[in-house]
Amino acid sequence: MTRTTMKGLLLASSILGSAGLVQAQDATLTIESWRNDDLAIWQEKLIPAFEAKNPGIKVVFAPSAPTEYNAALNAKLDAGSAGDLITCRPFDASLELYNKKHLADLTGLSGMENFSDVAKSAWTTDDGKATFCVPMASVIHGFIYNKDAFDQLGLAIPATEEEFFAVLEKIKADGNYIPMAMGTKDLWEAATMGYQNIGPTYWKGEEGRLALLKGQQKLTDEPWVEPFRVLAKWKDYLGDGFEAQTYPDSQNLFTLGRAAIYPAGSWEISGFNTQAEFKMGAFPPPVKKAGDTCYISDHNDIGIGLNAKSKNADAAKTFLTWVASPEFAEIYANALPGFFSLNSTAVKMSDPLAQEFVSWREKCKPTIRSTYQILSRGTPNLENETWVMSANVINGTDTPEAAAKKLQDGLDSWFKPVK
């Protein structure tokens, strides 16, 4: 009896004592992010895994709404009230933060050697000298389809543009399914899931993108207008009232089994896995003619950097080194199938849909979204304009040629080709 009491006392004192110690050394790191969908994964998987290894450092994941993130973050950084760790948007948005000295230089951070130059390109200065965010993940565009619906209608996966529209026509003729779940209300679906998804096939990925940067091609050239022309044909296969269909509407239409094909980004995978009660498959953007090289948008999407004014810079660097480790890559890629690790160490993924997406990296040529690097530095902003124009083309407000001309005119007003 006395013995157990003693044991209890000892146990209690040791726990309390150590708790006090931890409290004394605690550095609390706050992560700013737009990924509010990932809150549970950070709180349940990533943060505990890190805290178990690094007692004394506490991490808080504090996301805000995706569409408000950039504006809110800029305001917080200017006011000096932003968190220690900043989730980085790719390219210019983050580069601007680095140039304003809001993000610290992480070129020498241990763990940075785990990433290739391509992976780091989204968060490196134009001259390639400084890297300011640890790359976390990229996303791949393609189409997710309802396998049950395809089986039921006896459809094969389309490989070419012609087959793609034949499949859509068959689904429409059958009438049980909406051929494609996409709306134009939120604008960005049309641009991101539409134009940037199928576009690389026509402008030949990096080749066209770099030619655009160098001023050798224009947005009014055929490779850049043709995707608009194809998008305009999508109109007939979208659901009734697609003009007022929002992004969540599209997601729900597909996961409820009412639509057969969903123009997707791989980030949808984890959400769809929990929502959809049918089998799903994925196919890459169809090529123009059988045998053509396929191109995919494998877009560096998320990185994480250090607030230059952070009071816990050392603890934050410990955290960033961990983010750069294969251990983080493995937990992250499996917790969030569809966000593909940029780490040079190959990560095993268990999700079949994610495996399908990532397998395209081997047979297709990857590129990033055409509007992200350099081209969205000025006013009018090419990315935002592309949202508006892609929606206009699908809605029929503008012809493909007129839309392309408006984009090029806007770009011409400020953009000087990179030599």
Added chain:
Amino acid sequence: MKPRENLTDVSEIKRPRRWHILVFLLPALVVYTAVMILPLVETLRQSLYNTVDGQLTFVGLGNFKVLFGDPRWAADFWNALKNNFVFFLIHMAVQNPIGIALAAMLSVPKLRFGAFYRTAIFLPTLLSFVIVGFIWKLILSPIWGVAPFLLDSVGLRSLFAPWLGKPDTALIAVSLISVWQYVGIPMMLIYAALLNIPDEVTEAAELDGVTGWSQFWKIKLPLILPAIGIVSILTFVGNFNAFDLIYTVQGALAGPDKSTDILGTLLYRTFFGFQLQLGDRSMGATIAAIMFLIILAGVSLYLFGIQRRMRRYQF
């Protein structure tokens, strides 16, 4: 007796300074200066500055020249201003007449459940614009919406269109949502004005044989004109400052094809940036300054041009 008292008053010219007036004014003055006047002055000042070679430099009216001279900025601005006027005109043409009509009906003495109607119609005004935006987006959704369902049930599905998604109907749809939300305010103000009309006046009118509609037009409407004036100016200021509902319903790009872009959303996008577009504080402040001037002009016009000429009746 009286003159002498006055004399003593004059001899005691050293009246105690009335410090309490200052003390009572101070809190309001300090708070108002800190949260209204200073930011306003700062914004106006910032509209005269811009970043040149990384340095904040005084550029005079340079920002305004860009806003009105650059074809792209000007197109965005005039589009927003035009939409803002449409937004305002729809409020004036729909919200205020309905508000007056509702108030007139509520003030009918024989009306039953008057308090219930009053509360029910005023309630949306108290709701957050986020909720209003969200429920109307749902109601008008072509996929899950109540609107297409109800129209369908009476066989009029063909009348339904994805109003929020079409460039030619989106602005009207959003304006009407705003009207729905705020119709309670003109109703309440005019209702109060109607209640203020003394019974003697209406009784006298009745004795003279002026009843019903002609009583409303000839007796009541002239008496509530000052209230209608106040309602109009409140609508004007509210509409030209509007931002929230458009932002929640149509997003910061105010789609489709910028057809619902008003000055508030243009200011937001410019000042804070959106997605890949970075915030431009100087141009944002310039737009804010123009908005201030438009509202100032509107209010001055009302104060000096209309309110002074308005007849007031004393009972």
